[in-house]
Amino acid sequence: MAFALTVKDIIKQIFPEGTSFETKRESWSEAPAYPPDLFAITGVLLQRAGVYQHIISAESGKKEEFPEKSILISAKKRDAILKAGMTWSTPKTQSRIQKLWSSLENCNEPVYQTTNGKKQKWWDIAFELLAIADEASKGAGYFIPKEDHQNQSWVAKSANALLETGAPLNPRSRHIRHNNDAICSITSHLVNTDIVCVQPKSRTPEVGCSLRNISHYLSLLPPRGHMKVHWLTPPAVQAKEHSANLNLLLVPYPYKIENSWIKAKLICDEADNGWGWFEIDQMWLSYHEKEFLNFIDALIEKARSLKGSINGIVLPELSLSYASYEKLAEHLRDHYPNFDFLVAGTSQNCNEESGNFALASHFYELETGKRAMATVSRPKHHRWSLDTSQIQTYNLVSSFPASLASNAKWWEKIPLHQRRIHVNSLRNSSVFTAMICEDLARSDPAHEPLRSVGANLVFVLLMDGPQLEWRWASRYSTGLAEDPGSSVLTLTSRALLERWNADKPDEEKSWSVGIWKDSKNRATPLECQQDAQALLIELAGTSEVERTVDGRRGREAFCWTMVSGSPLEIRLDSKHEKLVKLFCE
Numbered sequence: 083m084a085f086a087l088t089v090k091d092i093i094k095q096i097f098p099e100g101t102s103f104e105t106k107r108e109s110w111s112e113a114p115a116y117p118p119d120l121f122a123i124t125g126v127l128l129q130r131a132g133v134y135q136h137i138i139s140a141e142s143g144k145k146e147e148f149p150e151k152s153i154l155i156s157a158k159k160r161d162a163i164l165k166a167g168m169t170w171s172t173p174k175t176q177s178r179i180q181k182l183w184s185s186l187e188n189c190n191e192p193v194y195q196t197t198n199g200k201k202q203k204w205w206d207i208a209f210e211l212l213a214i215a216d217e218a219s220k221g222a223g224y225f226i227p228k229e230d231h232q233n234q235s236w237v238a239k240s241a242n243a244l245l246e247t248g249a250p251l252n253p254r255s256r257h258i259r260h261n262n263d264a265i266c267s268i269t270s271h272l273v274n275t276d277i278v279c280v281q282p283k284s285r286t287p288e289v290g291c292s293l294r295n296i297s298h299y300l301s302l303l304p305p306r307g308h309m310k311v312h313w314l315t316p317p318a319v320q321a322k323e324h325s326a327n328l329n330l331l332l333v334p335y336p337y338k339i340e341n342s343w344i345k346a347k348l349i350c351d352e353a354d355n356g357w358g359w360f361e362i363d364q365m366w367l368s369y370h371e372k373e374f375l376n377f378i379d380a381l382i383e384k385a386r387s388l389k390g391s392i393n394g395i396v397l398p399e400l401s402l403s404y405a406s407y408e409k410l411a412e413h414l415r416d417h418y419p420n421f422d423f424l425v426a427g428t429s430q431n432c433n434e435e436s437g438n439f440a441l442a443s444h445f446y447e448l449e450t451g452k453r454a455m456a457t458v459s460r461p462k463h464h465r466w467s468l469d470t471s472q473i474q475t476y477n478l479v480s481s482f483p484a485s486l487a488s489n490a491k492w493w494e495k496i497p498l499h500q501r502r503i504h505v506n507s508l509r510n511s512s513v514f515t516a517m518i519c520e521d522l523a524r525s526d527p528a529h530e531p532l533r534s535v536g537a538n539l540v541f542v543l544l545m546d547g548p549q550l551e552w553r554w555a556s557r558y559s560t561g562l563a564e565d566p567g568s569s570v571l572t573l574t575s576r577a578l579l580e581r582w583n584a585d586k587p588d589e590e591k592s593w594s595v596g597i598w599k600d601s602k603n604r605a606t607p608l609e610c611q612q613d614a615q616a617l618l619i620e621l622a623g624t625s626e627v628e629r630t631v632d633g634r635r636g637r638e639a640f641c642w643t644m645v646s647g648s649p650l651e652i653r654l655d656s657k658h659e660k661l662v663k664l665f666c667e
Contacts, residue, residue: 086192089127089204093187096123097272113183115173117215117237118222118269118280118300120183124212125293125302126278127186130193133205135291139633151201153209155632163210164634167217172236179214182207209296213632216297220637222268223282224511225315241268241282245315256448257412258456259432264312264504267303279303281313281505284513285536285639286628287566294534294566298628298636301534309527310502311535313513314444314458326509327645328422328621331385331395331652332573333378334595334610336366337666339577344481346492359495360468360482362545364429366577367403369664374406375413377661382418384652385618392418392618397426398575399519399543400438404430408457411443415455421445423506425516427543431459437496438462440516440543442506458506461499463528464520466545468492475547476581501527505535512538512623512640519544522558522572529562536566538623539642544574547582548592551605559599567626569600569642571619576610600643614651615666619644 093101093110100109101119114120128134133153140154148154155163166178189204221238223245244265267279283301287294293302303311343365348358378395385392395414402410407428414421424443431439443457470490473482482492505513515537521528522542532540540562542555549555549572559570573596583591596608598619610617623640630636654662 086194087130089186089189089191089193092127092130092193093123096126096274096277098274099272101272103270103272110187111184113180113187113211114272116240116270117170117218118241118267119273120179120211121215121219121297121300122267122269122273122278122280122302124186124208124215125280125297127193127208128205128212128296129293129302131202131205132194133202134209134293134296136201136205137209137296137631139629139631141633153201153205155209157633159210160633163213164217166214167220170214170218170237173240179211182211186211209632212296213630213634216300217634219282219299222299223313223315223513224507242315244268245313256415256452256454257408258454260312260314260456260458260504264314264458266306266310266312266502268313275306277305279306279311281311281535283534283536284505284511284538285566285568285626286630286636287533287536287564288628289565291631294536295631298630298634301531301536303531303534304527308501309531310500311505311531312458312502313505313507313535314456315507328393328509328623328642329385329389329391330571330619330621331381331392332571332596332608332610332617332619332649333381333395333397333401334574334576334579334616335397335401335665337576337615338366338580339575340365341478341481344478346482347495348483357491358493360492361495362400364400364403366665367406371406371409373661373664375410377658377665378410378413379417380654380658380661381616381652384654385616385650388618388650388652389620391420393421394423394425395421396541396571396573397543398573399427399440399545400429401543401575402426402428404428404432404434404439404441404459407441411455411457415443415445415453419453422508423514425514425541425543427518427545428459431461431499432457433459435497435499437499438494438518440518440541442504442514442516444506458504460502460504460516462496462518462521463498463501464524465496465498466494466520468494476578477584478581503528503532503535505537508539509623509640511638512642514539514541516541516543518542519546523554532568533562533566536639537568538640540568540570542570542572544572546574546578548579548594549574549597549607550592550594551597551607556597556599556605559597559605563599563601567601567639567641569621570598572597573608598644598649601641602643606644608649610651614653615662616652617649618652619648619650621645621648 222241594607
């Protein structure tokens with residue numbers, strides 16, 4: 083007979099030192115006193131058993147009308163869960179929770195059962211505890227004004243304190259670099275994060291059937307070695323989605339890439355399929371720093387003349403070095419008080435390690451009245467692979483050996499660092515994250531945790547051809563827009579569009595530098611013609627009422643949609659002719 087782990091075995095794996103903060107010896111008799119800890123163990127149990135699909139909201143009807151294995155949640159049970167979550171007001175375990183835990187902790191039943199027998203009693207117990215822990219964690223991960231702290235639950239305060247401890251902010255520093263110190267789980271030290279992690283959550287998908295459908299406020303995430311998910315809250319009060327639209331300036335930089343900037347190195351001969359590496363030399367950065375900042379200032383000035391204020395800037399994959407990114411971020415911090423954030427692709431991270439990274443900076447105000455910023459950087463998870471067809475499409479044949487094998491593969495020569503995702507709190511109840519090119523196309527390892535957290539906004543930074551509805555980026559964006567309901571913006575540099583269009587007749591050329599896709603509308607190409615230098619898009623947050631599969635209503639979630647009339651093309655006038663020639667021609 084195959085070895086089978088019991089419920090008790092799994093509990094001891096998740097809590098190797100026991101479940102009590104006070105008991106010194108190993109003991110599992112006390113229910114976890116911190117809701118995210120309870121969520122972690124019950125989520126793992128339901129996942130390992132493969133029974134979450136049996137959860138059903140039984141609004142009406144007789145018990146016998148449902149399949150025998152169903153975990154039925156009646157209106158009465160749901161009300162009891164909501165009440166238990168709302169009244170878990172101190173770091174002490176309620177008698178009801180302790181009673182349920184005692185039944186679970188003493189269960190010696192195998193977690194996974196191969197037979198088609200009856201439902202196990204512990205299934206209902208585990209789900210009820212998970213749902214209570216989820217409801218008790220409402221508000222975790224979001225910054226609220228000090229005057230409202232008395233209305234925030236102790237769980238949310240504890241979770242936010244952990245997030246702040248994991249990424250400490252020096253209140254006197256005007257630039258905080260989070261690097262890799264942000265925590266990967268809001269669980270306590272009792273939970274083994276080599277098995278499971280937990281972070282706050284933003285969207286609850288209303289399609290499909292998975293663990294993501296059974297919680298509103300907490301997400302069950304993979305072990306820290308598999309993927310680190312960092313949830314970061316800005317150290318300042320954010321505006322509300324429905325009271326402030328989001329105006330974004332999209333800069334498809336660089337505008338040109340020369341053949342000589344792509345450098346190939348063959349490491350296998352043609353008989354071995356011509357497998358090699360290629361490197362990208364960022365020669366477009368060989369400008370004077372002041373000139374680039376002047377170029378960005380000119381774009382912002384023009385954009386503000388159209389919309390009044392700009393909240394953020396997004397630049398594509400590998401558009402900047404870390405040094406140029408930092409200078410730009412500092413410039414925005416010091417000269418534009420209404421800016422919320424900057425997102426860009428770079429060739430170094432905050433530690434100045436080389437590779438392919440997505441960087442994001444939040445801007446906020448210190449108590450002294452001075453502006454400051456906090457920056458995070460995360461690496462690309464997959465290397466770009468160029469085949470002969472792509473090399474020909476982008477007119478890069480002269481960059482590679484003349485005697486290409488018909489099935490040659492050329493791989494982006496970058497190191498692959500610890501895989502991680504940064505989720506940045508935006509406004510008062512939504513979050514954004516950034517992906518890099520191949521990370522959108524490859525479902526593992528980023529998509530599952532990204533869907534679990536439910537980012538409201540996903541910025542995908544690309545070095546790609548035109549963004550069209552039938553191409554890969556649009557297809558994969560649709561998946562995230564459906565589950566968990568993310569709004570996805572892809573943005574590529576115009577450099578490869580120039581090369582894509584080089585040999586095509588006018589009617590076949592495309593200048594779509596991006597795709598916008600949300601859960602409500604079809605994908606929208608974002609055109610930036612040759613005589614334009616940037617795009618301005620306006621986003622608005624709309625309230626969404628979401629339900630878990632057991633029927634619990636969540637707090638208002640937000641879906642970001644593009645406002646009618648977007649995007650607007652930004653064209654600099656003649657007084658900026660020198661800048662346009664320097665960067666765009």
